[in-house]
Amino acid sequence: MKRIPLSVLLTFNGGYVDTAGFLALQGLFPAHVTGNFVTLGATLVMGSSGALPKLLALPVFCSVILITRIVGLMLHRAGRPVLKCLLATKVILLIAAAIFSVIHGPFSSASSVANLVMGMTLVSAMAVQNALHRVHLAKSPPSTLMTGTTTQIMLDLAEILAGEKGEGAYQALTRVKRMILAVAAFALGCGIAALAIVEVPLWVFVIPAVLSVFSFVARVETPEGD
Known part of the structure; x- marks a missing residue:
């Protein structure tokens, strides 16, 4: 049985967690x-609640990425399996978020402590995912941001439609295939998350936690940095 690529699994989870x-x-x-x-910006202008989690998201995201990279370098020097250790960290964070959401959810107030704790736990998990993807899966399309991926798809399609020949055209076609798969996986994650919010709101964050466990048996196509 062919294993799913790790980059695709991460991209699905990225779309799911962001939407959820x-x-x-x-x-x-x-x-x-x-x-x-x-x-x-919209929250501040309209005077609605929920500014604190959005304000804290950036420093938390940046801090976790910084710590993740430092720890990764230390693990590398010690001869440890860096990618698996970082994946384990992300899985633990997502499992913690799933348990917290079942106990304290649904999160009806944007200014509540539970909402803040849940939000920063998820931000931390996605920061770890972004960091490990950038370092260890750098040749794969990003797992949480589709703007650049979509732009590259259109640029490569333009080359193909314009009849470009040679190695450049072959590489463009190869990239298009991989990036379309990434966009599809991200979109599928978004759609399933939206459906889960409606059908099983209390268990919505359990799904990415369970799926993240399969990261350890997924196929790593372009390992780097270990």
Whole structure:
């Protein structure tokens, strides 16, 4: 049986967690820093609640990435399996978020302590995912941001449609295939998260936690940094 690529699994989870976080945590994007800037501005202008989680998301995200990279370098020097250790950290954070959400959810108030704890736990998990993807799966499309991926798809399609020949055209076609799969996985994650919010709101964050466990048996196509 062919194993699913790790990058695809991470991308599905990225879309799922970002959508579930936005819908369940009053507009917080756990993985989308730019989105939090936009919603923070809207929150401040409209005078609605929920500014604190969006304000804290960036420093928490940056701090976790910094710590993740330092720990990764230390593990590398010690001869430890860096990618598996970082994946384990992300899995633990997602499991903690799932347990917390079942006990304290649903999160109806954007200003509650429970909402803040849940949000920062998810932000931390997605920060670890972004860091490990950037270092260890750098040749794979990003797992939490589709703007650049979509742009590259259109650029490569333009080369193909323009009839470009040679190695460049072959590489463009190869990239398109991989990136379309990434966009599809992200979109599927978004759609299933939205459905889960409606059908099983109390258990919505259990799904990415369970799926993340399969990261350890997924196929790593382009391992780097270990």
